[in-house]
Amino acid sequence: MQRFTISLDDQLAAQFDDWIAQRGYGNRSEAVRDLFRAELDRTAQQTGSATHCVACLSYVFNHHERDLAERIISLQHAHHDLTVSSMHAHLDHDYCLETVILKGEITAVRQFADAVCAERGVHHGKI
Ligand code: NI
Known part of the structure; x- marks a missing residue:
């Protein structure tokens, strides 16, 4: 497991916290992991690297x-x-x-x- 820190402006952080609350995430990390997975899957499909x-x-x-x-x-x-x-x-x-x-x-x-x-x-x- 790797850790990293990201910086968000207050408005984006508030929007993100609202979004994860609506989706029922228990914490930011799981929400960020799901966003990463979704984007990486989408990119793999678009580039044809996923078969x-x-x-x-x-x-x-x-x-x-x-x-x-x-x-x-x-x-x-x-x-x-x-x-x-x-x-x-x-x-x-x-x-x-x-x-x-x-x-x-x-x-x-x-x-x-x-x-x-x-x-x-x-x-x-x-x-
Ligand atoms: Ni039927």
């Missing part, structure tokens, strides 16, 4: 939509190497929420997620 990932894909769909549930299941089976697990929740009489855990090459994971989200009747898809 593999784990991801959660969530979407809502109407299970009355013709063949949609079957099409989604077929997509998952066609990419069984990427789909680690999925969870299905019946939201109401019409709509279902699914969350799929994905693991694999970033390009393949994104293509799979895009294909699911592009299916007619799939809404609010987000990876």
Whole structure:
């Protein structure tokens, strides 16, 4: 574990303390570590230095939509190497929420997620 000291002006420090309180962090160090990790991950994805990932894909769909549930299941089976697990929740009489855990090459994971989200009747898809 390494320690270092940073200087912040009072206004930025107050904003940061408000932010970490809203997020529920117990101290500044854990909040700073999470910010570092998020930025380093984002940079790795942008520069292409990261090749593999784990991801959660969530979407809502109407299970009355013709063949949609079957099409989604077929997509998952066609990419069984990427789909680690999925969870299905019946939201109401019409709509279902699914969350799929994905693991694999970033390009393949994104293509799979895009294909699911592009299916007619799939809404609010987000990876
Ligand atoms: Ni359902």
